[in-house]
Amino acid sequence: xxxxxxxxxxxxxxxxxxxxxxxxxxxxxxxxxxxxxxxxxxxxxxxxxxxxxxxxxxxxxxxxxxxxxxxxxxxxxxxxxxxxxxxxxxxxxxxxxxxxxxxxxxxxxxxxxxxxxxxxxxxxxxxxxxxxxxxxxxxxxxxxxxxxxxxxxxxxxxxxxxxxxxxxxxxxxxxxxxxxxxxxxxxxxxxxxxxxxxxxxxxxxxxxxxxxxxxxxxxxxxxxxxxxxxxxxxxxxxxxx
Amino acid sequence: xxxxxxxxxxxxxxxxxxxxxxxxxxxxxxxxxxxxxxxxxxxxxxxxxxxxxxxxxxxxxxxxxxxxxxxxxxxxxxxxxxxxxxxxxxxxxxxxxxxxxxxxxxxxxxxxxxxxxxxxxxxxxxxxxxxxxxxxxxxxxxxxxxxxxxxxxxxxxxxxxxxxxxxxxxxxxxxxxxxxxx
Numbered sequence: 001x002x003x004x005x006x007x008x009x010x011x012x013x014x015x016x017x018x019x020x021x022x023x024x025x026x027x028x029x030x031x032x033x034x035x036x037x038x039x040x041x042x043x044x045x046x047x048x049x050x051x052x053x054x055x056x057x058x059x060x061x062x063x064x065x066x067x068x069x070x071x072x073x074x075x076x077x078x079x080x081x082x083x084x085x086x087x088x089x090x091x092x093x094x095x096x097x098x099x100x101x102x103x104x105x106x107x108x109x110x111x112x113x114x115x116x117x118x119x120x121x122x123x124x125x126x127x128x129x130x131x132x133x134x135x136x137x138x139x140x141x142x143x144x145x146x147x148x149x150x151x152x153x154x155x156x157x158x159x160x161x162x163x164x165x166x167x168x169x170x171x172x173x174x175x176x177x178x179x180x181x182x183x184x185x186x187x188x189x190x191x192x193x194x195x196x197x198x199x200x201x202x203x204x205x206x207x208x209x210x211x212x213x214x215x216x217x218x219x220x221x222x223x224x225x226x227x228x229x230x231x232x233x234x235x236x237x238x239x240x241x
Numbered sequence: 242x243x244x245x246x247x248x249x250x251x252x253x254x255x256x257x258x259x260x261x262x263x264x265x266x267x268x269x270x271x272x273x274x275x276x277x278x279x280x281x282x283x284x285x286x287x288x289x290x291x292x293x294x295x296x297x298x299x300x301x302x303x304x305x306x307x308x309x310x311x312x313x314x315x316x317x318x319x320x321x322x323x324x325x326x327x328x329x330x331x332x333x334x335x336x337x338x339x340x341x342x343x344x345x346x347x348x349x350x351x352x353x354x355x356x357x358x359x360x361x362x363x364x365x366x367x368x369x370x371x372x373x374x375x376x377x378x379x380x381x382x383x384x385x386x387x388x389x390x391x392x393x394x395x396x397x398x399x400x401x402x403x404x405x406x407x408x409x410x411x412x413x414x415x416x417x418x419x420x421x422x423x
Contacts, residue, residue, distance in 0.1 A: 036322060039373065072318050103370065104320035111313055111321050119309070131249065132302075135256035139306050140313070142260045150264050176402060183285055183406040188415065190261055191293070194254040201249060 020060045020113045025122040027223035031230040032110040038234060039099045043091055045237045046098050052233055053102070057109070065112045066105035073104055116140040121217050131207070138197065146190065153185045247302075251294045258290040259306035262328075263314065277360060277392040283307075284356040284399025287335050289406050291355070292346040293419065297336055300359070304332015319370060327366040334362030347411070349404050356400020360392045 015021065020028060038049045057063045070077075077097050084093035114122075120133035162181040201207075247255070265282035291300045308328030311317065317324030338358045342351050368385055410416065 069315070069320050076318075099373070100319075100370075103322060103373075107312070107321040107325075111315070116313060119313075131245070131247075131252055135252045136306055136309060138253060139256040139260045139310055142257055143264065143310065146257065146260050146264045147267075150261070150268055154268070173398070176398065177405065179281075179402055180405045180409050183282070183289070183402060184409050184413070186261060186265075187286075187289055187293075187406060187410065188413075190257045191254060191415075191419065194250060194257050197253050197257075198250040201253070206249065 014115065015062060015065060015112045018061045018113050020062070020109065023113070023226060024217055024219045024223040025110070025114045025118045026125060026217065026219065027227045028110045028114060029122060030227050032107045034230055034234050035106045035109075036103065038237065039102055041237055043095045043098065046095065046102070049233070049237055050098060050102060053106075057105075060109065060113075062108055062112055066108040069104045069108055070101050073100065077101070117215060118217070121215060125217060134201075134206075142193070145193070149189050150186060153182055153189075157181045246298070247294070247296065251296075251299075252302075255290060255294055255299055255302050256306055258286055258293075259303045260310060262286050262303060262307040263310045263316070266311070266316070276388040277364070277395040280356075280360045280363075280392065280395040281399045281402060283331075284360050284396055285403035285406055287332065287359060288346075288352045288355055288400055288403025289410070291335060291339055292407050295346055297340055300335040300339065300355075301329070301332040304329045304335070307332075319367065323366060323370060327363045330366055331359050331363040334365075335359035347404070347407050349401070352404035352407070353397050353400040356398070356403065357393050357396040360396030360399065361389070364388060364392045 035049075035053065038046060041049065054063065057066050077100060080100070081093045081097050084096055116137055120137040123133045123136065124130055162178055262283045265286060266279045268282075287300050287303060290303050305328070308325040311328055312321040312325040315321070317327065335355050335358070338355050339346065339351070342354065345351065364385065367388070371385075
Protein backbone atom coordinates (compact mmCIF):
# COMPACT_ATOMS: atom_id res chain seq x y z
CA UNK A 1 0.00 0.00 0.00
CA UNK A 2 1.65 3.20 -1.15
CA UNK A 3 0.66 6.85 -1.32
CA UNK A 4 2.91 9.24 -3.18
CA UNK A 5 2.14 12.94 -3.57
CA UNK A 6 4.19 16.09 -4.01
CA UNK A 7 7.42 14.13 -3.93
CA UNK A 8 6.49 12.51 -0.60
CA UNK A 9 5.90 8.81 -0.35
CA UNK A 10 4.22 6.92 2.44
CA UNK A 11 3.70 3.21 2.48
CA UNK A 12 2.79 0.43 4.83
CA UNK A 13 6.04 -1.35 5.62
CA UNK A 14 5.55 -4.91 6.78
CA UNK A 15 8.56 -6.69 8.25
CA UNK A 16 7.99 -10.18 6.87
CA UNK A 17 11.22 -11.62 8.27
CA UNK A 18 10.18 -10.81 11.84
CA UNK A 19 9.19 -13.86 13.93
CA UNK A 20 6.33 -11.72 15.25
CA UNK A 21 4.87 -11.53 11.76
CA UNK A 22 3.22 -14.91 12.37
CA UNK A 23 2.13 -14.07 15.92
CA UNK A 24 -1.51 -13.37 16.66
CA UNK A 25 -2.29 -9.63 16.33
CA UNK A 26 -4.30 -9.75 19.59
CA UNK A 27 -1.16 -10.76 21.49
CA UNK A 28 0.86 -8.01 19.77
CA UNK A 29 -1.78 -5.39 20.51
CA UNK A 30 -1.89 -6.51 24.13
CA UNK A 31 1.92 -6.26 24.48
CA UNK A 32 1.99 -2.79 22.87
CA UNK A 33 -0.81 -1.47 25.09
CA UNK A 34 0.65 -2.89 28.28
CA UNK A 35 4.12 -1.62 27.38
CA UNK A 36 2.81 1.91 26.89
CA UNK A 37 1.76 2.00 30.57
CA UNK A 38 5.39 1.58 31.60
CA UNK A 39 5.97 5.32 31.06
CA UNK A 40 4.55 5.81 34.55
CA UNK A 41 7.50 3.99 36.13
CA UNK A 42 10.46 5.69 37.81
CA UNK A 43 13.73 6.05 35.91
CA UNK A 44 15.54 2.89 37.10
CA UNK A 45 12.66 0.58 36.24
CA UNK A 46 11.98 2.42 33.00
CA UNK A 47 15.62 1.96 32.00
CA UNK A 48 15.41 -1.77 32.76
CA UNK A 49 12.24 -2.04 30.65
CA UNK A 50 13.80 -0.14 27.74
CA UNK A 51 16.78 -2.51 27.73
CA UNK A 52 14.47 -5.56 27.86
CA UNK A 53 12.25 -4.08 25.16
CA UNK A 54 15.25 -3.27 22.93
CA UNK A 55 16.47 -6.87 23.28
CA UNK A 56 13.00 -8.12 22.42
CA UNK A 57 12.85 -5.84 19.35
CA UNK A 58 16.32 -7.05 18.29
CA UNK A 59 15.12 -10.65 18.50
CA UNK A 60 11.98 -9.66 16.56
CA UNK A 61 14.14 -7.87 13.93
CA UNK A 62 12.17 -4.68 14.51
CA UNK A 63 14.88 -2.53 16.03
CA UNK A 64 15.57 -0.56 12.79
CA UNK A 65 11.85 0.33 12.50
CA UNK A 66 11.66 1.51 16.11
CA UNK A 67 14.95 3.41 15.75
CA UNK A 68 13.59 5.18 12.66
CA UNK A 69 10.58 6.39 14.67
CA UNK A 70 12.81 7.67 17.45
CA UNK A 71 15.26 9.29 15.02
CA UNK A 72 12.46 11.55 13.81
CA UNK A 73 12.26 13.25 17.20
CA UNK A 74 16.02 13.53 17.71
CA UNK A 75 16.02 17.34 17.84
CA UNK A 76 13.13 17.49 20.29
CA UNK A 77 14.86 14.92 22.48
CA UNK A 78 18.12 16.82 22.34
CA UNK A 79 16.54 20.18 23.23
CA UNK A 80 14.44 18.64 26.00
CA UNK A 81 17.43 16.81 27.41
CA UNK A 82 19.64 19.91 27.49
CA UNK A 83 16.87 22.11 28.94
CA UNK A 84 15.83 19.61 31.59
CA UNK A 85 19.40 18.97 32.63
CA UNK A 86 20.04 22.70 32.80
CA UNK A 87 16.80 23.72 34.52
CA UNK A 88 16.14 20.67 36.74
CA UNK A 89 18.65 17.80 36.89
CA UNK A 90 20.15 14.98 34.90
CA UNK A 91 17.79 12.31 36.28
CA UNK A 92 14.75 14.30 35.18
CA UNK A 93 16.25 14.85 31.72
CA UNK A 94 16.91 11.12 31.35
CA UNK A 95 13.43 10.23 32.61
CA UNK A 96 11.64 12.49 30.14
CA UNK A 97 13.71 11.42 27.18
CA UNK A 98 13.23 7.73 28.10
CA UNK A 99 9.46 8.23 28.30
CA UNK A 100 9.32 9.94 24.93
CA UNK A 101 11.55 7.28 23.35
CA UNK A 102 9.31 4.53 24.72
CA UNK A 103 6.08 6.24 23.61
CA UNK A 104 7.49 6.80 20.12
CA UNK A 105 8.65 3.25 19.56
CA UNK A 106 6.25 1.10 21.52
CA UNK A 107 3.64 0.52 18.80
CA UNK A 108 6.21 -0.37 16.12
CA UNK A 109 5.82 -3.93 17.33
CA UNK A 110 2.17 -3.96 16.30
CA UNK A 111 2.06 -1.78 13.19
CA UNK A 112 5.19 -3.22 11.52
CA UNK A 113 4.08 -6.84 11.75
CA UNK A 114 0.31 -6.67 11.25
CA UNK A 115 -1.60 -6.43 7.99
CA UNK A 116 -4.67 -4.23 7.75
CA UNK A 117 -6.78 -7.39 7.24
CA UNK A 118 -5.47 -8.82 10.50
CA UNK A 119 -6.23 -5.52 12.21
CA UNK A 120 -9.85 -5.63 11.13
CA UNK A 121 -10.15 -9.26 12.29
CA UNK A 122 -8.70 -8.21 15.65
CA UNK A 123 -11.22 -5.40 15.91
CA UNK A 124 -14.01 -7.86 15.10
CA UNK A 125 -12.73 -10.11 17.87
CA UNK A 126 -12.87 -7.10 20.20
CA UNK A 127 -16.61 -6.95 19.46
CA UNK A 128 -16.43 -4.17 16.88
CA UNK A 129 -19.32 -4.87 14.45
CA UNK A 130 -18.21 -6.44 11.18
CA UNK A 131 -19.50 -3.47 9.17
CA UNK A 132 -17.10 -1.08 10.94
CA UNK A 133 -14.16 -3.45 10.59
CA UNK A 134 -15.01 -3.80 6.89
CA UNK A 135 -15.13 -0.02 6.44
CA UNK A 136 -11.69 0.25 8.01
CA UNK A 137 -10.31 -2.37 5.65
CA UNK A 138 -11.97 -0.61 2.77
CA UNK A 139 -10.38 2.71 3.71
CA UNK A 140 -6.94 1.07 3.56
CA UNK A 141 -7.66 -0.58 0.22
CA UNK A 142 -8.94 2.68 -1.26
CA UNK A 143 -5.85 4.72 -0.44
CA UNK A 144 -4.15 4.04 -3.77
CA UNK A 145 -7.26 4.83 -5.78
CA UNK A 146 -7.95 8.08 -3.93
CA UNK A 147 -4.29 9.00 -4.26
CA UNK A 148 -4.53 8.60 -8.05
CA UNK A 149 -7.78 10.57 -8.15
CA UNK A 150 -6.42 13.40 -6.03
CA UNK A 151 -3.33 13.64 -8.26
CA UNK A 152 -5.48 13.66 -11.40
CA UNK A 153 -7.71 16.44 -10.01
CA UNK A 154 -4.70 18.51 -8.95
CA UNK A 155 -2.95 18.17 -12.29
CA UNK A 156 -6.13 18.94 -14.21
CA UNK A 157 -6.81 22.09 -12.17
CA UNK A 158 -3.19 23.23 -12.36
CA UNK A 159 -3.14 22.78 -16.13
CA UNK A 160 -6.35 24.82 -16.40
CA UNK A 161 -4.84 27.52 -14.21
CA UNK A 162 -7.69 27.12 -11.71
CA UNK A 163 -5.21 26.65 -8.87
CA UNK A 164 -1.61 27.82 -8.76
CA UNK A 165 1.28 26.31 -6.82
CA UNK A 166 1.47 28.20 -3.55
CA UNK A 167 4.69 29.27 -1.99
CA UNK A 168 3.38 31.70 0.60
CA UNK A 169 0.57 31.88 3.11
CA UNK A 170 -0.69 35.19 1.68
CA UNK A 171 -0.97 33.73 -1.83
CA UNK A 172 -2.72 30.68 -0.45
CA UNK A 173 -5.27 32.87 1.37
CA UNK A 174 -5.86 35.00 -1.74
CA UNK A 175 -6.75 31.90 -3.77
CA UNK A 176 -8.82 30.18 -1.10
CA UNK A 177 -11.90 30.41 -3.30
CA UNK A 178 -10.02 28.55 -6.01
CA UNK A 179 -9.18 25.68 -3.67
CA UNK A 180 -12.77 24.45 -3.89
CA UNK A 181 -11.90 23.39 -7.43
CA UNK A 182 -9.81 20.71 -5.68
CA UNK A 183 -12.17 19.79 -2.85
CA UNK A 184 -15.48 19.67 -4.76
CA UNK A 185 -14.39 17.14 -7.43
CA UNK A 186 -12.63 15.09 -4.73
CA UNK A 187 -15.82 14.91 -2.62
CA UNK A 188 -18.06 14.16 -5.62
CA UNK A 189 -15.78 11.41 -6.97
CA UNK A 190 -15.42 9.89 -3.51
CA UNK A 191 -19.21 9.82 -3.07
CA UNK A 192 -19.64 8.22 -6.47
CA UNK A 193 -17.09 5.56 -5.61
CA UNK A 194 -18.76 4.98 -2.22
CA UNK A 195 -22.06 4.31 -3.96
CA UNK A 196 -20.47 1.86 -6.43
CA UNK A 197 -18.82 -0.01 -3.56
CA UNK A 198 -22.11 -0.10 -1.62
CA UNK A 199 -23.89 -1.66 -4.58
CA UNK A 200 -21.08 -4.17 -5.11
CA UNK A 201 -21.08 -5.04 -1.39
CA UNK A 202 -24.83 -5.69 -1.38
CA UNK A 203 -24.54 -7.76 -4.55
CA UNK A 204 -22.02 -9.97 -2.72
CA UNK A 205 -24.24 -10.51 0.29
CA UNK A 206 -22.85 -7.85 2.62
CA UNK A 207 -24.90 -7.69 5.83
CA UNK A 208 -25.90 -11.31 5.40
CA UNK A 209 -26.59 -12.86 8.83
CA UNK A 210 -24.77 -16.07 7.81
CA UNK A 211 -21.55 -14.39 6.76
CA UNK A 212 -18.34 -16.21 7.67
CA UNK A 213 -14.91 -14.58 7.44
CA UNK A 214 -12.53 -16.01 4.86
CA UNK A 215 -9.60 -15.71 7.26
CA UNK A 216 -9.73 -16.46 10.97
CA UNK A 217 -7.25 -15.59 13.68
CA UNK A 218 -5.68 -18.38 15.68
CA UNK A 219 -4.22 -17.85 19.11
CA UNK A 220 -1.38 -20.38 19.51
CA UNK A 221 0.63 -21.30 22.59
CA UNK A 222 3.47 -19.01 21.37
CA UNK A 223 1.08 -16.05 21.48
CA UNK A 224 0.05 -17.08 24.98
CA UNK A 225 3.71 -17.20 26.07
CA UNK A 226 4.36 -13.80 24.49
CA UNK A 227 1.43 -12.17 26.29
CA UNK A 228 2.27 -13.93 29.54
CA UNK A 229 5.94 -12.98 29.30
CA UNK A 230 5.10 -9.33 28.69
CA UNK A 231 2.65 -9.34 31.60
CA UNK A 232 5.22 -10.90 33.92
CA UNK A 233 8.00 -8.46 33.01
CA UNK A 234 5.76 -5.43 33.33
CA UNK A 235 4.03 -6.79 36.45
CA UNK A 236 7.41 -7.34 38.14
CA UNK A 237 8.52 -3.80 37.25
CA UNK A 238 5.24 -2.31 38.45
CA UNK A 239 4.70 -4.17 41.70
CA UNK A 240 8.03 -5.52 42.99
CA UNK A 241 10.09 -3.37 45.29
CA UNK B 242 -34.19 -6.09 9.14
CA UNK B 243 -32.41 -4.50 12.08
CA UNK B 244 -32.07 -0.73 11.71
CA UNK B 245 -28.50 0.51 11.85
CA UNK B 246 -27.15 3.80 13.14
CA UNK B 247 -25.08 4.38 9.99
CA UNK B 248 -26.34 2.91 6.75
CA UNK B 249 -23.87 0.84 4.72
CA UNK B 250 -23.53 3.68 2.21
CA UNK B 251 -22.81 6.17 4.98
CA UNK B 252 -20.20 3.87 6.54
CA UNK B 253 -18.43 3.35 3.24
CA UNK B 254 -18.60 7.06 2.48
CA UNK B 255 -17.05 7.93 5.85
CA UNK B 256 -14.34 5.31 5.34
CA UNK B 257 -13.45 6.85 1.98
CA UNK B 258 -13.46 10.35 3.51
CA UNK B 259 -10.99 9.03 6.09
CA UNK B 260 -8.67 7.82 3.35
CA UNK B 261 -9.10 11.19 1.64
CA UNK B 262 -8.01 12.97 4.84
CA UNK B 263 -4.75 11.00 4.82
CA UNK B 264 -4.15 11.52 1.09
CA UNK B 265 -4.81 15.26 1.51
CA UNK B 266 -2.38 15.37 4.43
CA UNK B 267 0.35 13.81 2.30
CA UNK B 268 -0.49 15.89 -0.77
CA UNK B 269 -0.52 19.36 0.72
CA UNK B 270 2.90 20.84 1.10
CA UNK B 271 3.70 24.51 1.43
CA UNK B 272 7.32 25.62 1.35
CA UNK B 273 6.70 27.63 4.53
CA UNK B 274 6.21 24.44 6.57
CA UNK B 275 4.06 26.28 9.12
CA UNK B 276 2.73 24.08 11.92
CA UNK B 277 -0.73 22.77 11.16
CA UNK B 278 -0.84 23.91 7.51
CA UNK B 279 -2.14 20.56 6.30
CA UNK B 280 -5.26 21.15 8.41
CA UNK B 281 -6.63 23.30 5.60
CA UNK B 282 -7.76 20.30 3.58
CA UNK B 283 -8.45 17.78 6.29
CA UNK B 284 -10.59 20.12 8.39
CA UNK B 285 -12.48 20.98 5.20
CA UNK B 286 -13.07 17.27 4.61
CA UNK B 287 -14.20 16.76 8.24
CA UNK B 288 -16.67 19.69 7.95
CA UNK B 289 -18.04 18.24 4.70
CA UNK B 290 -18.19 14.69 6.12
CA UNK B 291 -20.15 15.90 9.15
CA UNK B 292 -22.68 17.58 6.84
CA UNK B 293 -22.93 14.77 4.30
CA UNK B 294 -23.57 12.25 7.10
CA UNK B 295 -25.39 14.49 9.59
CA UNK B 296 -25.25 12.18 12.62
CA UNK B 297 -23.29 12.50 15.85
CA UNK B 298 -20.24 10.25 15.60
CA UNK B 299 -19.60 10.75 11.88
CA UNK B 300 -16.59 13.02 12.42
CA UNK B 301 -15.30 10.75 15.20
CA UNK B 302 -15.47 7.74 12.89
CA UNK B 303 -13.53 9.65 10.23
CA UNK B 304 -10.99 10.61 12.93
CA UNK B 305 -10.51 7.06 14.25
CA UNK B 306 -10.25 5.51 10.79
CA UNK B 307 -7.85 8.11 9.43
CA UNK B 308 -5.83 7.78 12.66
CA UNK B 309 -5.38 4.06 12.09
CA UNK B 310 -4.44 4.58 8.44
CA UNK B 311 -1.94 7.32 9.35
CA UNK B 312 -0.43 5.13 12.08
CA UNK B 313 0.03 2.24 9.66
CA UNK B 314 1.67 4.58 7.15
CA UNK B 315 4.09 5.74 9.86
CA UNK B 316 2.98 9.38 9.69
CA UNK B 317 3.61 11.85 12.50
CA UNK B 318 6.69 12.69 14.49
CA UNK B 319 5.92 11.25 17.90
CA UNK B 320 5.23 7.65 17.03
CA UNK B 321 2.18 5.72 15.98
CA UNK B 322 0.25 6.01 19.22
CA UNK B 323 0.46 9.81 19.09
CA UNK B 324 -0.62 9.82 15.43
CA UNK B 325 -3.63 7.64 16.14
CA UNK B 326 -4.71 9.67 19.17
CA UNK B 327 -4.24 13.00 17.36
CA UNK B 328 -6.50 12.09 14.46
CA UNK B 329 -9.04 10.47 16.77
CA UNK B 330 -9.27 13.51 19.01
CA UNK B 331 -9.59 15.76 15.98
CA UNK B 332 -12.75 13.88 15.00
CA UNK B 333 -14.13 13.58 18.52
CA UNK B 334 -13.70 17.30 19.27
CA UNK B 335 -15.31 18.21 15.93
CA UNK B 336 -18.27 16.02 16.84
CA UNK B 337 -18.54 17.56 20.31
CA UNK B 338 -18.47 21.08 18.88
CA UNK B 339 -21.20 20.15 16.40
CA UNK B 340 -23.22 18.55 19.16
CA UNK B 341 -22.92 21.63 21.38
CA UNK B 342 -23.62 24.13 18.62
CA UNK B 343 -26.25 21.92 16.98
CA UNK B 344 -28.41 23.51 14.34
CA UNK B 345 -27.30 24.18 10.83
CA UNK B 346 -24.13 22.38 9.82
CA UNK B 347 -23.84 24.62 6.77
CA UNK B 348 -23.49 27.73 8.91
CA UNK B 349 -20.23 29.63 8.33
CA UNK B 350 -19.59 30.29 12.03
CA UNK B 351 -20.22 26.65 12.95
CA UNK B 352 -17.88 25.47 10.17
CA UNK B 353 -15.10 27.81 11.28
CA UNK B 354 -15.52 26.88 14.96
CA UNK B 355 -15.43 23.18 14.09
CA UNK B 356 -12.30 23.86 12.04
CA UNK B 357 -10.53 25.74 14.83
CA UNK B 358 -11.52 23.58 17.81
CA UNK B 359 -11.23 20.26 15.97
CA UNK B 360 -7.77 21.20 14.79
CA UNK B 361 -6.79 22.34 18.29
CA UNK B 362 -7.98 18.95 19.59
CA UNK B 363 -5.20 17.37 17.56
CA UNK B 364 -2.70 19.70 19.18
CA UNK B 365 -4.00 18.77 22.63
CA UNK B 366 -2.52 15.28 22.21
CA UNK B 367 0.96 16.77 21.78
CA UNK B 368 0.37 18.91 24.84
CA UNK B 369 -0.80 15.85 26.80
CA UNK B 370 2.33 14.02 25.65
CA UNK B 371 4.42 16.83 27.09
CA UNK B 372 2.56 16.63 30.38
CA UNK B 373 2.63 12.83 30.66
CA UNK B 374 6.31 12.69 29.85
CA UNK B 375 6.91 15.33 32.54
CA UNK B 376 8.50 17.88 30.22
CA UNK B 377 8.66 21.33 31.87
CA UNK B 378 5.24 22.93 31.43
CA UNK B 379 6.74 26.30 30.56
CA UNK B 380 8.84 24.78 27.81
CA UNK B 381 5.90 22.84 26.41
CA UNK B 382 3.71 25.96 26.56
CA UNK B 383 6.35 28.11 24.89
CA UNK B 384 6.93 25.51 22.21
CA UNK B 385 3.23 25.22 21.58
CA UNK B 386 2.44 28.94 21.36
CA UNK B 387 3.61 29.16 17.75
CA UNK B 388 1.90 25.88 16.96
CA UNK B 389 -1.38 27.01 18.58
CA UNK B 390 -1.48 30.15 16.45
CA UNK B 391 -0.80 28.08 13.33
CA UNK B 392 -3.44 25.50 14.26
CA UNK B 393 -6.06 28.21 14.91
CA UNK B 394 -5.36 30.00 11.62
CA UNK B 395 -5.25 26.87 9.47
CA UNK B 396 -8.18 25.30 11.32
CA UNK B 397 -10.26 28.40 10.61
CA UNK B 398 -9.18 28.39 6.96
CA UNK B 399 -10.03 24.68 6.77
CA UNK B 400 -13.48 25.29 8.27
CA UNK B 401 -14.03 28.15 5.84
CA UNK B 402 -12.92 26.00 2.90
CA UNK B 403 -15.29 23.26 4.11
CA UNK B 404 -18.14 25.77 4.20
CA UNK B 405 -17.28 27.04 0.69
CA UNK B 406 -17.22 23.41 -0.50
CA UNK B 407 -20.63 22.73 1.06
CA UNK B 408 -22.10 25.81 -0.62
CA UNK B 409 -20.61 24.78 -3.98
CA UNK B 410 -21.92 21.23 -3.53
CA UNK B 411 -25.38 22.52 -2.70
CA UNK B 412 -25.42 24.74 -5.79
CA UNK B 413 -24.33 21.77 -7.90
CA UNK B 414 -27.28 19.70 -6.60
CA UNK B 415 -25.04 17.27 -4.73
CA UNK B 416 -27.37 16.94 -1.73
CA UNK B 417 -30.34 16.17 -3.95
CA UNK B 418 -28.24 13.42 -5.58
CA UNK B 419 -27.23 12.18 -2.15
CA UNK B 420 -30.83 12.07 -0.90
CA UNK B 421 -31.58 9.43 -3.56
CA UNK B 422 -28.68 7.26 -2.41
CA UNK B 423 -29.51 6.91 1.26
